[in-house]
Amino acid sequence: MILAAVLAVVLQQSTPQQELEAKLASPFLQRAPWQLDLASARAAAAEREQLILGYFTTAGP
Amino acid sequence: MLFCSIDHKVPGRPQGALRAELGLVGLPSMAFLDPDGAVLVQVPHDARTVDGLRAAGARATRYVELRASAPKDVHAAAAFLRMQFEERQLTLEEGAARWANLRERCGAQEAELDAQLAAHLEARLLDLRIQARLAATRAGQPAGGIDMAAYRAAGKDFLQRLREGPHPTPYVSRGYWYAMLEYAESASDAAAFREVLDAFTAALAVTAPDATWVPPLLERYRATLRALEGE
Numbered sequence: 080m081i082l083a084a085v086l087a088v089v090l091q092q093s094t095p096q097q098e099l100e101a102k103l104a105s106p107f108l109q110r111a112p113w114q115l116d117l118a119s120a121r122a123a124a125a126e127r128e129q130l131i132l133g134y135f136t137t138a139g140p
Numbered sequence: 141m142l143f144c145s146i147d148h149k150v151p152g153r154p155q156g157a158l159r160a161e162l163g164l165v166g167l168p169s170m171a172f173l174d175p176d177g178a179v180l181v182q183v184p185h186d187a188r189t190v191d192g193l194r195a196a197g198a199r200a201t202r203y204v205e206l207r208a209s210a211p212k213d214v215h216a217a218a219a220f221l222r223m224q225f226e227e228r229q230l231t232l233e234e235g236a237a238r239w240a241n242l243r244e245r246c247g248a249q250e251a252e253l254d255a256q257l258a259a260h261l262e263a264r265l266l267d268l269r270i271q272a273r274l275a276a277t278r279a280g281q282p283a284g285g286i287d288m289a290a291y292r293a294a295g296k297d298f299l300q301r302l303r304e305g306p307h308p309t310p311y312v313s314r315g316y317w318y319a320m321l322e323y324a325e326s327a328s329d330a331a332a333f334r335e336v337l338d339a340f341t342a343a344l345a346v347t348a349p350d351a352t353w354v355p356p357l358l359e360r361y362r363a364t365l366r367a368l369e370g371e
Contacts, residue, residue, distance in 0.1 A: 095148055095149040095150045095151075096150050098148065099146060099148040099150050099153075102146050102148075103146070108144060111142055112142060113142045113143065113144040114141065114142060114143045114144070115143075115144055115145075115146075116155070117143065117145065117155060117158060117177060120141055120142075120143035121173075121175050121176065121177050122175075123141055124141040124173075124174075124175040125175035127141065129141045129175075130141070130172050130173065130174060130175075130180065130197070130200050130201070130204070131141045131142075131143050131172065131173040131174070131175070131177075132141065132142055132143065132170070132171075132172055132193070132197070133143045133144075133145060133169075133170065133171050133172070133173050133179075134142070134143070134144045134145070134168060134169075134170055135144075135145045135147070135158070135159040135162075135164050135167075135168055135169040135170070135171070136144070136145070136146055136147070136167065136168040137146060137147035137148070137159075137167055137168075138146050138147060138148040138149075139147065139148070139149065
């Protein structure tokens with residue numbers, strides 16, 4: 080309960096930039112070679128004749 | 141190729157709303173895209189397993205094959221149209237135009253579509269017509285509002301359709317069932333309410349067999365039915 084309240088305050092105080100940086104540091108992004116730019120993903124998919132598996136999430140709460 | 145898009149509100153940084161731009165609603169969303177960036181197939185929320193991803197990937201590959209064959213093969217065109225309906229990629233106007241064009245091509249080539257597939261495409265188009273009728277009951281209303289008279293009138297018409305056909309697919313908007321139940325309740329018609337609830341229950345067994353929200357929803361409607369029958 081207290082932890083949730085603290086977390087809520089911290090999230091309220093985070094800037095969009097901080098929220099994005101925190102998301103970009105998520106462990107799941109380190110475990111696989113994710114492309115984070117659509118143009119790069121499209122170019123690589125075209126070159127390799129592959130489809131793109133897209134995962135769409137958010138930096139915000 | 142793995143691609144991760146993160147919604148954000150960082151000023152000046154691109155792709156902060158890519159998910160919405162691609163028409164993806166859920167959070168998180170998963171979808172297969174082609175190298176042009178077009179969404180092919182979405183991965184349903186209840187299929188985010190290794191097997192589910194494999195199945196969605198195979199479906200995306202099939203999508204690309206059908207899309208390539210559709211211009212020269214009416215059977216591929218019909219299968220592709222079905223897939224686009226299933227992926228909710230077409231508006232009513234687009235779907236109606238595509239289906240009319242396909243039937244025209246079949247006539248010109250004296251080709252006959254599989255009857256079951258043709259009936260399914262008709263039913264998918266009906267799904268979109270029902271969705272449009274439901275959307276019309278919300279037009280001009282405050283956010284979240286609904287024109288109850290128009291809604292009940294739609295429910296009455298849907299009930300007639302339920303009895304006489306043609307029928308939509310089980311994947312039709314659940315608003316189809318809600319409108320009929322609302323109409324039957326407002327008319328204190330317990331028999332009609334039971335009839336609709338039975339058909340709705342059967343549809344949910346197909347479309348949401350393991351959903352935890354289904355039993356409480358159905359129980360609430362059964363309670364309403366008991367009250368109607370007790371009147």
